[in-house]
Amino acid sequence: MNKKILIIGSRGMLGQDMAKFLADFNLILWDQPEIDITDQNQINSKIKNLKPDIVINCAAYTDVDGCETNQDLAMQVNGSAVGYLAEITKKLDAILIHISTDYIFNGQNKDGYEEDSQEIGPLNIYGQSKLKGELLLQEKIDKYYLIRTSWLYGKNGKNFVETMLKLAQENDSLKVVNDQFGKPTLTIDLARQIRYILDNNLDFGSYHIINETQTGGISWYDFTRKIFELAEIKINLQPCTTAEFSRPAQRPAYSALINTKLPQLRNWQEALSEYLEKVK
DSSP states (O other): OEEEEEEESSHHHHHHHHHHTTTTSSEEETTTOOOOTOOOOHHHHHHHHHHHEEEOOOOOOOOOHHHHHHHHHHHIIIIHHHHHHHHHHTTTTTTEEEEEEGGGGGGTTTBBBBBTTTOOOSSSHHHHHHHHHHHHHHHHHHSSSEEEOSEEEETTSSOOOHHHHHHHHHHHHEEEEEOOOOOEEEHHHHHHHHHHHHHOOOEEHHHHHHHHBTTTOEEEHHHHHHHHTTTTOOEEEEOGGGGOOSSSSOSSBBOOOOOOOOOOBBBBHHHHHHHHHHHH
């Protein structure tokens, strides 16, 4: 493929899988220190010189609790930087693909949220910063794919599955919240679906990409129980409420994304099973 694609955040969990699925393109892989996306001058000069056809922004400040104490940084990385990228890609007549989150929604809809849902209302700084990025993207450019996903895990970075496996080695019993519902998503499945969007020249706009679950999603407790079952780990696992497990950032009770535009991804249990087989 002769199209030039720039992946920003290329050393991250999604960025590495994205690079594998686009290996037949003319790929440029940037992360820190190649570019500081909070520096508009850097973005303008470096991307202008590169002249990519497509920019995929996999960079983000994803520490949800950390965002509460580093609000300015969160707003810069997840918000303002997206506006900078949108401006330069528009000048170059390039396509911008940006990754966002279920946490931009208000967490009150038990059935979940479709791509055009207006139930916006992030409960924490992370969600607010990602919403800022979405709004700047939509304001500044027309040729974009806004990809929302949730509960990401993959083999190239720190994630919930690895955290649970590690905690199981260190503890005889664990408590996990059973009143927050969403959809776990494997990074390779997300990357594959983004490739599908590009290959099929789908209409610009917003897309939800998640592994499928029952209506309304599953709880973190359900997710953990299946992790231990598939990994054949015996541990005393107990459900608890969010109120029992206090954290700096408020989490939405219901944040399941609903995909109405793309072929459905495989079931979350199948994806998790494959992941655990490969990391054993």
